[in-house]
Amino acid sequence: MRVLALGSTELKLLWRNRSVMVMAIAFPLGLGGYMAYQGTSFGGGGWGVVVTLQIMLVLLMTVYITITTTLTARRQDLFLKRLRSGELTDLGILAGTVGPVLALGFAQSLVLTVIAMAAGAPIPENPLLFAVGVLVGLALFAAAGMASTVFTKTPENAQITTLPIFMVAAGAAASSFLADSQTVHWISVALPGGGIAELLRTGWLGTTWDGRAVGFADQLVAAGPAVGASAVWAAVAVYAALRWFRWEPRA
Amino acid sequence: MNEYAIDAVGLRCAYGSFEAVRGIDLQVRPGELYALLGTNGAGKTTAVETLEGHRRASGGSVRVLGLDPVADRARLRPRTGIMLQESGFAGDLAVAETLQLWGKITTARRGRLDVLDLLDLGHRAQVAVKQLSGGERRRLDLALAVLNKPEVLFLDEPTTGLDPESRKRTWEVVRGLLVEGTTVLLTTHYLEEAETLATRLSIMDEGRISVHGTLAEVLESHPARIAFDLPHGVSVTELPVLPGMSNFVNRAGRIELNSASLQQDLSVLLGWAGQRGVDLGRLRAHHASLEDVFHQVAERMGAVA
Numbered sequence: 347m348r349v350l351a352l353g354s355t356e357l358k359l360l361w362r363n364r365s366v367m368v369m370a371i372a373f374p375l376g377l378g379g380y381m382a383y384q385g386t387s388f389g390g391g392g393w394g395v396v397v398t399l400q401i402m403l404v405l406l407m408t409v410y411i412t413i414t415t416t417l418t419a420r421r422q423d424l425f426l427k428r429l430r431s432g433e434l435t436d437l438g439i440l441a442g443t444v445g446p447v448l449a450l451g452f453a454q455s456l457v458l459t460v461i462a463m464a465a466g467a468p469i470p471e472n473p474l475l476f477a478v479g480v481l482v483g484l485a486l487f488a489a490a491g492m493a494s495t496v497f498t499k500t501p502e503n504a505q506i507t508t509l510p511i512f513m514v515a516a517g518a519a520a521s522s523f524l525a526d527s528q529t530v531h532w533i534s535v536a537l538p539g540g541g542i543a544e545l546l547r548t549g550w551l552g553t554t555w556d557g558r559a560v561g562f563a564d565q566l567v568a569a570g571p572a573v574g575a576s577a578v579w580a581a582v583a584v585y586a587a588l589r590w591f592r593w594e595p596r597a
Numbered sequence: 598m599n600e601y602a603i604d605a606v607g608l609r610c611a612y613g614s615f616e617a618v619r620g621i622d623l624q625v626r627p628g629e630l631y632a633l634l635g636t637n638g639a640g641k642t643t644a645v646e647t648l649e650g651h652r653r654a655s656g657g658s659v660r661v662l663g664l665d666p667v668a669d670r671a672r673l674r675p676r677t678g679i680m681l682q683e684s685g686f687a688g689d690l691a692v693a694e695t696l697q698l699w700g701k702i703t704t705a706r707r708g709r710l711d712v713l714d715l716l717d718l719g720h721r722a723q724v725a726v727k728q729l730s731g732g733e734r735r736r737l738d739l740a741l742a743v744l745n746k747p748e749v750l751f752l753d754e755p756t757t758g759l760d761p762e763s764r765k766r767t768w769e770v771v772r773g774l775l776v777e778g779t780t781v782l783l784t785t786h787y788l789e790e791a792e793t794l795a796t797r798l799s800i801m802d803e804g805r806i807s808v809h810g811t812l813a814e815v816l817e818s819h820p821a822r823i824a825f826d827l828p829h830g831v832s833v834t835e836l837p838v839l840p841g842m843s844n845f846v847n848r849a850g851r852i853e854l855n856s857a858s859l860q861q862d863l864s865v866l867l868g869w870a871g872q873r874g875v876d877l878g879r880l881r882a883h884h885a886s887l888e889d890v891f892h893q894v895a896e897r898m899g900a901v902a
Contacts, residue, residue, distance in 0.1 A: 424685030
């Protein structure tokens with residue numbers, strides 16, 4: 347109940363924050379929408395790439411960067427410390443702050459996939475796998491967003507401190523389906539973000555990374571390493587966030 | 598059941614190798630207001646934040662309402678109110694929205710105060726917090742701390758930067774809670790504030806408590822002061838010897854001294870002046886004020902440093 351009260355307040359604050367509006371809502375929707383509009387030029391298999399990039403855009407821009415920026419801003423304003431002076435538990439404060447961003451990311455993912463399908467994308471071959479990709483992705487990048495606050499001093503600073511993970515994840519996602527050798531592909535899948543992209547693409551197209559169409563059961567088996575690697579990264583990020591999270595700015 | 602609402606014994610708090618609080622005892626009885634005074638950097642805020650459970654003690658024991666502020670935080674928070682040294686708000690929320698949020702995340706075990714009126718923020722209810730003045734922010738912060746009529750209230754410099762009117766209003770709110778049995782731990786720079794509100798007080802310097810007791814006890818333990826201008830044509834050696842006199846100084850004709858028995862010393866001095874027919878210019882005699890005690894502590898610290 348208390349967490350919901352904080353969550354609805356945070357949602358209000360996100361709505362009033364112009365840079366969140368642009369970077370977390372307008373930009374991913376605009377760019378994602380444009381990719382869907384261009385989707386037919388990729389051919390049948392290209393839709394897997396389009397949808398994967400759309401979701402990755404949301405996970406990185408709407409979820410990852412927004413969470414780091416928001417938590418750092420609340421910490422700098424001593425809002426987090428003030429909340430810790432009240433009855434909310436630490437987990438409650440984190441859930442109430444991070445939850446609304448996750449809801450926003452989930453809604454954006456939904457809207458973008460609907461746009462892609464309206465633009466001509468086929469229905470996903472393996473919706474279960476695709477949904478797992480979205481959900482694990484939300485968890486991984488929410489945790490990464492919290493973990494990044496450990497080395498982020500100010501909300502302005504977040505633009506720089508989020509860059510390394512942003513680049514690695516974007517690069518891993520791209521090379522997970524562009525890779526021309528098995529080794530490069532598996533390295534991409536093992537990196538944070540690469541496994542998520544693998545799940546999303548496999549789920550949507552129902553093919554393995556080298557383009558072989560396989561049955562439902564084999565799709566799940568083929569996705570095993572990607573789920574495993576992503577779950578490990580999510581666990582590492584959650585551990586780092588809970589272990590080193592700071593509630594007040596450094597003096 | 599613990600006799601004290603707040604009970605810290607041998608409390609120590611360290612940041613790395615720097616020890617900000619070096620073994621203090623702080624025992625606050627239920628229903629009293631205890632003031633913690635001290636210069637900047639004396640360790641007051643660190644001590645209070647440890648009692649609140651914001652940081653762990655590095656030594657000694659801490660109990661608030663018989664509970665451990667860190668381990669039992671969840672059980673303690675519904676019974677306490679906290680106003681930190683610096684307010685923490687989301688600037689884009691309006692005053693009313695901030696209060697609504699806190700209304701929802703705070704248990705009203707003993708009812709609620711109508712804080713908007715009480716702290717004169719009614720006319721600012723729809724204003725974004727980032728547009729409030731410093732004084733209004735402090736009042737809003739106090740509003741959040743007292744919303745649920747807490748059993749124990751921590752106030753860390755609640756009136757710093759407030760105009761006299763707001764300061765009085767803050768005192769009224771605090772007095773109102775004291776009447777209802779709230780225990781208050783207050784840190785302040787304003788000696789007048791401690792003199793007006795406190796049942797007992799202590800003065801901290803360099804992480805230790807150097808003076809503590811009721812206001813009367815603290816003042817009694819410090820000598821009264823007498824000061825006057827040396828009359829024309831009178832040499833210092835001609836002045837009478839006062840029985841309770843100490844720390845006699847002559848600052849270019851201005852005589853200042855401590856008096857262990859003000860009335861007796863003063864009558865000897867005045868009797869002498871009457872006999873000699875001399876005028877003691879700008880004569881001043883007063884019992885120790887909290888300010889005197891405070892300055893003595895600060896000076897002693899300066900002498901050591």
